[in-house]
Amino acid sequence: MAPPRFPALKDTRFDGWHFREADGRGKLAPVHLDRLPPSDKPFGNGAKNGDKERVEQLAQELDLLQEHFYADGRYKLLVVLQGMDTSGKDGTVRSVFSRMSPLGVHTVPFKAPNSTELAYDYLWRVHQRVPRAGEIVIFNRSHYEDVLVPVVEGWIDNDEAQRRYRHLCDFERMLTETGTVIVKCMLHISKDEQKERLQARLDDVEKHWKFDPRDLQARARWDAYQQAYQAALAATATPWAPWTVIPADSKTHRNLMVATLIRDVLQSLDLRYPLPDFDPKSIRIE
Amino acid sequence: MAPPRFPALKDTRFDGWHFREADGRGKLAPVHLDRLPPSDKPFGNGAKNGDKERVEQLAQELDLLQEHFYADGRYKLLVVLQGMDTSGKDGTVRSVFSRMSPLGVHTVPFKAPNSTELAYDYLWRVHQRVPRAGEIVIFNRSHYEDVLVPVVEGWIDNDEAQRRYRHLCDFERMLTETGTVIVKCMLHISKDEQKERLQARLDDVEKHWKFDPRDLQARARWDAYQQAYQAALAATATPWAPWTVIPADSKTHRNLMVATLIRDVLQSLDLRYPLPDFDPKSIRIE
Numbered sequence: 001m002a003p004p005r006f007p008a009l010k011d012t013r014f015d016g017w018h019f020r021e022a023d024g025r026g027k028l029a030p031v032h033l034d035r036l037p038p039s040d041k042p043f044g045n046g047a048k049n050g051d052k053e054r055v056e057q058l059a060q061e062l063d064l065l066q067e068h069f070y071a072d073g074r075y076k077l078l079v080v081l082q083g084m085d086t087s088g089k090d091g092t093v094r095s096v097f098s099r100m101s102p103l104g105v106h107t108v109p110f111k112a113p114n115s116t117e118l119a120y121d122y123l124w125r126v127h128q129r130v131p132r133a134g135e136i137v138i139f140n141r142s143h144y145e146d147v148l149v150p151v152v153e154g155w156i157d158n159d160e161a162q163r164r165y166r167h168l169c170d171f172e173r174m175l176t177e178t179g180t181v182i183v184k185c186m187l188h189i190s191k192d193e194q195k196e197r198l199q200a201r202l203d204d205v206e207k208h209w210k211f212d213p214r215d216l217q218a219r220a221r222w223d224a225y226q227q228a229y230q231a232a233l234a235a236t237a238t239p240w241a242p243w244t245v246i247p248a249d250s251k252t253h254r255n256l257m258v259a260t261l262i263r264d265v266l267q268s269l270d271l272r273y274p275l276p277d278f279d280p281k282s283i284r285i286e
Numbered sequence: 287m288a289p290p291r292f293p294a295l296k297d298t299r300f301d302g303w304h305f306r307e308a309d310g311r312g313k314l315a316p317v318h319l320d321r322l323p324p325s326d327k328p329f330g331n332g333a334k335n336g337d338k339e340r341v342e343q344l345a346q347e348l349d350l351l352q353e354h355f356y357a358d359g360r361y362k363l364l365v366v367l368q369g370m371d372t373s374g375k376d377g378t379v380r381s382v383f384s385r386m387s388p389l390g391v392h393t394v395p396f397k398a399p400n401s402t403e404l405a406y407d408y409l410w411r412v413h414q415r416v417p418r419a420g421e422i423v424i425f426n427r428s429h430y431e432d433v434l435v436p437v438v439e440g441w442i443d444n445d446e447a448q449r450r451y452r453h454l455c456d457f458e459r460m461l462t463e464t465g466t467v468i469v470k471c472m473l474h475i476s477k478d479e480q481k482e483r484l485q486a487r488l489d490d491v492e493k494h495w496k497f498d499p500r501d502l503q504a505r506a507r508w509d510a511y512q513q514a515y516q517a518a519l520a521a522t523a524t525p526w527a528p529w530t531v532i533p534a535d536s537k538t539h540r541n542l543m544v545a546t547l548i549r550d551v552l553q554s555l556d557l558r559y560p561l562p563d564f565d566p567k568s569i570r571i572e
Binding site: 001116119120121122123124127128130132133134159162163167170171173174175177178179180 | 287402405406407408409410413414416418419420445448449453456457459460461463464465466
């Protein structure tokens with residue numbers, strides 16, 4: 001049986017930023033993180049203010065689309081945001097999704113698992129938080145942390161990593177086949193940009209709460225994390241849940257690209273309002 | 287990568303009652319429900335009282351094994367009980383597992399999904415109830431109802447049934463690869479035996495609560511359910527989670543066979559008490 005497919009995006013500017021099956025014959029597009037410049041702006045128009053306005057317009061469009069999605073009620077939307085520290089996961093949530101009503105959208109942040117969660121398989125806590133019908137859920141970090149961190153830390157060997165990639169693909173396949181559209185974004189920043197953003201958190205007392213000295217340990221393993229991302233993205237870019245790499249050194253451009261992606265995906269769904277099971281004209285409200 | 291494997295059972299009396307890969311080369315044993323007599327007693331010794339005593343001995347053995355399993359803490363045990371109405375799922379739980387401490391074992395009955403559960407994929411509620419490390423969980427009905435009932439009722443077509451079989455196999459593979467041992471039992475009764483048991487529920491006021499007139503609708507579709515069971519068991523008997531058919535017209539024999547199966551599986555795990563991280567002899571309690 002043919003696997004389910006992610007909607008085909010008409011916007012050609014996404015080409016080259018997708019980890020996905022290139023031709024439907026099982027070949028992956030030859031995408032490599034280290035050849036994708038984090039400072040690129042494939043969706044930018046050159047003027048930062050103009051781009052900011054477009055993000056705001058898109059956010060308003062997304063608000064209307066989300067209401068339509070909620071009313072339609074046939075689908076679930078799961079947005080997965082991954083990226084190194086300071087890559088802009090929180091900022092993306094705020095800028096792209098905050099116009100939507102919290103009635104139908106919410107964010108799930110995944111931290112290190114607690115002792116209860118560790119007593120179960122690692123997808124146990126994840127599965128509990130997937131979207132219900134009509135709902136949009138954003139995973140701020142996700143089940144991908146359960147391969148990235150253990151691989152870089154050396155807690156699991158390659159066999160176990162392969163097993164987990166398979167679990168993730170199988171899990172996402174089941175979700176897709178039961179009505180979930182999965183959009184996976186890798187927010188791609190440069191090591192230099194991270195340095196500036198971490199320094200900004202040190203320089204501002206109101207940003208100290210965002211800084212954790214342990215973030216520097218992950219930074220020290222930058223190359224290992226890039227390799228782990230490359231391997232995980234390539235292994236889990238399926239026809240039903242491809243990855244999109246978002247060049248994210250520019251916050252405005254990052255928001256613009258993510259918002260465009262979500263807008264295009266929602267528009268591809270051919271949303272409709274459910275037909276009423278009553279005749280509105282026949283009902284008279286006294 | 288080789289798939290995980292269910293423990294090899296030494297007791298040859300199980301042979302012929304397993305839906306499983308016969309030879310490890312991907313061939314399923316040619317097991318057919320309609321050739322397995324529900325009145326057979328492969329584990330019986332001929333004397334009912336003797337068999338009852340052995341069930342009781344096994345239940346006591348299982349109590350000790352469960353404590354060992356709990357202390358070991360490396361594994362999870364999931365027992366799936368499926369079968370037509372009156373096939374003895376509740377009775378098996380009571381007779382085989384009730385000597386164990388409720389600290390480490392519990393039963394999850396699955397009824398028709400409620401409106402919240404229906405808003406998610408059908409494995410959402412199931413995944414939440416899987417065992418944690420050291421725990422034994424018995425599913426009284428299970429995720430298999432999500433293929434059996436829709437197939438018989440004609441709510442899903444064959445393509446969708448195939449998709450769901452795959453979801454179930456993938457889900458159980460992930461559970462197995464994260465430390466869960468899955469024992470799936472199909473309690474196999476004859477249509478005549480069901481008639482007697484349903485009648486007994488009508489004849490006894492203290493059993494009326496167990497009777498639901500809708501059970502007669504499922505009984506009217508007996509052959510369709512047997513076919514649906516045959517298809518589901520064959521499609522989901524994996525090397526990591528085979529099915530065992532339990533001839534269940536005799537309650538005593540049913541208990542004997544399930545108890546022997548669980549005992550043999552637990553014994554195959556080579557359970558051990560965790561080594562203390564202190565020297566018991568060096569500690570003096572004042």
